[in-house]
Amino acid sequence: MSGSSRRPASGELPLLPLRSMTLLPGIGQPVELGRHASVDAIRMARERPRDDPRHRLVIVATQREELTERPGLEDLYPVGVLAEVTQALLGVGSRMTAIVRGIERVHLLEVDRIQTPSIARYQRAHEPMGDPTLAYALAGTLQDLVRQHDGLLPTNAQSKQRTQGLAVINAERAPSRIADLCATHVGLESTELAELLHELTVTDRLRKVVEFVSHRIHVLQVKRDLDRHVREHLSRHEQEALLRHKLRAIQSELGDDDDDHGLSELEIRLEEADLPPDARTIVDRELGRLRRMNPQSGEATIVRTYLELVADLPWSEATATPDSLDIEAARALLEREHYGLEKVKQRIVEYLCVRKLAPRKRGPILCLAGPPGVGKTSLGRSIAQTLGREFVRVSLGGVRDDAEIRGHRRTYVGALPGRLIQSMKRAGTKNPVFLLDEIDKLGGPDLRGDPAGALLEALDPEQNDAFEDHYLGTAFDLSRVIFVCTANDLHKIPHVLRDRLEIIELAGYTxxxxxxxxxxxxxxxxxxxxxxxxxxxxxxxxxxxxxxxxxxxxxxxxxxxxxxxxxxxxxxxxxxxxxxxxxxxxxxxxxxxxGPPKYHDERVDHSPAPGVVTGLGWTPTGGRLLIVEATLTQGEGTLRLTGRLGEVMKESAQAALSLVRSDAHRYGLDPNFIGKHDVHVHVPAGAVPKDGPSAGITLTTALVSVLTGRPARTDIAMTGEVTLRGRVLAIGGVREKVLAAHRAGIRQVILPRQNAKDEPDIPERVRQDLRLHYVDHVDDVLSLCLLEPEPAPAPVDADPDADAAQ
Structure with a gap:
């Protein structure tokens, strides 16, 4: 053949049926032929003229039954191989040995048994790749598995031919050829090869070969381990017997001859633990294993460590501490330990009252949310003190592995229980107060799992009576535990986890x-x-x-x-x-x-200037002033934004500019003037990221101020989202923003009218110092904030002497 392009995609060729073997494309294989029809098929193929595209080509197919002498189409598997006869040697009598090399898969359409040899009509089979990325990944995995397979073979099975075959596999890059080469190299059974021959999709074929090769690797590993165990068993057994004899002699000399190595004491502790039936079944099984083990073995140490953990956990109701439900004492303790926070303290007292009336009721999971340093952790400790319960703090900041929550399975080396079970062991009671600190700092889902998702079962009152730690391997009751969470930013808590929490917000202090x-x-x-x-x-x-x-x-x-x-x-x-x-x-x-003061007035300039407006922003650490500066330059009407602004804030600026352009006549602006100038909006503190829609009215005021030349008052701060029609929408974080304005010495604040409902959250003393303006439209903001433009300086008269000189 001069090339693959000359091979016919369909047609008729001599049929070479095989009884108990399967040929794959790309593989050259010797075949022993005894049937006259098979020998004639080889001769017919070799006797064709060299310029005939069918020269040396035959169709190789596998029989369904080995005893069929002259198979027809129904006696053959429907997918065969177009093959080339590379060599043929006559044997004794009428026998022949032929070497055939598979070329490609074909569909068998018809078999004519009237002629000798049989003639097969065929058509080339289409082999779809599937997902190319997956195909190349599976091919690389398969090459690695074959190298591992050959490395496990005994020395007498290694040969130069296998080494050359492995080199060919490693050099191959086509996924389809890698699958066929590896299947033949490993030596799969004929039925497995037939299954691969009929798998036309490359990715599915690679998956099957990976499964077959993985199974053979597992078999080789088991055989190797068995051989090693048989070789080492006698010598190791004799050595262990000698060491145990020496150990008993040493213990006898020291007067520490404990035959059961403390096993009786451990059994007594486990009996007193009052285990539930499922846990008792597991413990009895592990105790039986421990009795049969050598006490000095590593496996015995692992089992003993597990049983000691089970014995230390508070399973029994007798370990629960009685609640101290003196409401007045609790109220006095909260007043003594915490200043302000009236709503939070009231909610805690309500919780205690409900607990007093319904002791068995499963209470909500409280989440104290607020900026750092406002007393969230100390409030959790106070809840434990008011109830008279043990307090356990579990820090979740930076936890990225879900095994930190649910533990590792004991099959892993160095396995440990999760933090919840470890904390229950440390508490020693069935009903402690758990403070899950910094729950918003949990790592997100990645290759090591989702720690936030692992908390769902523990924090769900309907499920946590059967919380199962992977290390413990049995259900543990967490329903008597009072969980209190803390967080700085609620938006970072996954929605499914936040849905299980009752949020109590703690704002900043005045x-x-x-x-x-x-x-x-x-x-x-x-x-x-x-x-x-x-x-x-x-x-x-x-x-x-x-x-x-x-x-x-x-x-x-x-x-x-x-x-x-x-x-x-x-x-x-x-x-x-x-x-x-x-x-x-x-x-x-x-x-x-x-040293000198670290902070000064946040306002950049105390004198009004066009384009400079004071806004208010919210951060997880509290509110802050947001100074917005706008200026004009010659250009084509483009908007440039700087100051490390987020996508939402950039969109607010674009919406503000569109609002000003659409209503230019109302503000006394020439639309052509806007189109000939670029607008640059900058928010200082450029290293600090800023985002959110609440700067909408601030950006709009800054743009109108710079375009009209009207200065903005510096004693007014504002916050609110603006629409393209000029409506002012509600925003969040009102208390923190107003407190930030009050800290900066600003005494007038503009808020959306829909946020009037948040006014009671603002401390009374702050409300007395501030004047709050509630607005519905951006025009109300402009009338409150913008001043009349300063008169332009009068032109200086020209020097009359200079005119005369000219």
Whole structure:
């Protein structure tokens, strides 16, 4: 043959039926021929002229039954192989040995048995690839498996021919050829080869070969392990017997001859654990295995560790601590430990009241959400104190493996139970208070699983009475546990997990609240921690005010405590060195110890200017001012946005520009003027990402201000989403945003009218200092915020002498 292009895609060729073997494309194989019809088929193929495309070509097919002497179409498998006769040798009598090489798969259409040899009519088979990426991946996996297979073969099975065959497989790149070469190289059974011959889709064929080769690798591994075990068993058995004899002699000399190695004590602990029936069945089975094992073996250590964990877990109701349901004592404890947070404390008291009336009721899963430093973790500890229960904190920040929640299966080396079961063992009671800290910091789904999904069963009151840890291997009752979660950003909690939580939001503190917390809570505690409880130390009110406004800027009080402790360390150093400590700390001490103030007024400029507007934004750490600057340059009417803005905020800016362009005549603007100037909008603090729709009215005001030349007032801050028709829509985080404006000294805030319902959430003292404007349309915002344009300076008269000179 001069090339594959000359091979006929269909036609009639001599038939070479095979009794008990299957030929695959790309494979050359010797065939012993004894039937006259088969010998004649080889001769007919070889006697054709060399310029005939059918020269040396035959159709090779596998018989369904070996005893059929002259098979017809119904006696053959429907898919055969177009093959080339590369060599033929005459044997004794009428026998012949032929070497045939498979070329491609064909469909058998008809077999004519009248002639000798039989003539088969065929048509080339279409072999679809399937998914190319999957095909190449499976082909690479198959090449690796064949190399592993040959590596497991005994030395006497290795040969130069197998090494050459493996090299051909490794060099091949076509997935279809890799499948056929590997199947023949490994030596699959004839029935398996026939199954592969009839699989025309390449990806499905590769899957089958991978399964067949994997099975043979497993068989070879088992044989190798059995041989090694037989070789080593006698010597290892004799050595272990000698070591056990020495160990008994040593224990006898030390007076520590414990025949059962503490097994009796472990059995007593397991009996007292009051295990449920399913757990008892597993424990009895493991105890039986442990009795039959060598105590010094590694497997015995694993089983003993498991049984000791089961014995340490609080299974029995007797381990539960009785609830202390003194409502007034609980209310007093919450007031003593926490300042403000009235709604949160009220919800906790309600929870205790329901628990008192319905002790067996499964309560909700509380989630305390708010910025850092507002007291979420300490509130969870207070819940445990009010109930008189054990408190266990489980930090979930950065957990990315679901095995951290549900444990590892004991088949793995170094397996451990999950954090929930470990914490139950540490608590020692059936009804502790679990604080799942930073639940919003759980890692998302990846190759190691979904830890948030693993929490669903534990946090569902309808399912957690049968929580199953992978390491424990049996159901454990978590229904008596009170779960309390904390989070900074609710949007990062998966919806299915958030649906199981009752959200209690904790907003940031006002400046007055921070000063009260510092004076009544932080200062006494810090004095005790620094050994200054005997020192009559006082702080001026302006010192606490400066700490809360100039040295910290946060929603919570964590950094405020750090700065306060910095002051006290200086006093402690003086006292430790024998110098008389100061009795009162003033502002001069702040500058000397903590340095100059770290924060100043967030407003960039106190004088009104066109294009500069003060907005309000929300972050997981609290509210903040959002200064928006807009300017004009010569151009073609394009909008440029800078300041690390998110997609939603960019869309708000584009919507604001479209609104201004569509209503240019209402604002006294020339549409042609807008089309000849580029607008650049920048939000300072460019390193901080910003996103969300609530800056819509701020961006619109900035654009109208810069285009009309009307300055915007700096004593007004605003927040609200705007539509293309100018309507102002509601936003979230009102309390945090208003508190941010109040901290910055702004006394007027523009809010959407739909957010009037959120006004009760704003502290009363802040509402007294602020004037809140509720608006429905962007025109209301512009009338409140924009000033009249400043008059242009009068032109200077030209010098008359200069005119005369000209």
């Amino acid at each position: 400046v007055e609240e921070k000063i009260s917390i510092a004076r009544d809570y932080l200062l006494p505690r810090s004095l005790e921690d620094h050994g200054l409880e005997t020192a009559a130390l006082e702080l001026d009110d302006d010192v606490l005010l400066s700490l809360a406004t100039e040295y910290t800027r946060e929603s919570g009080v964590r950094n405020l405590q750090r700065e306060l402790e910095g002051l006290l360390r200086d006093v402690a150093m003086e006292l430790a060195q024998g110098r008389a400590p100061r009795q009162r700390l003033g502002r001069d001490d702040l500058l000397r110890v903590l």
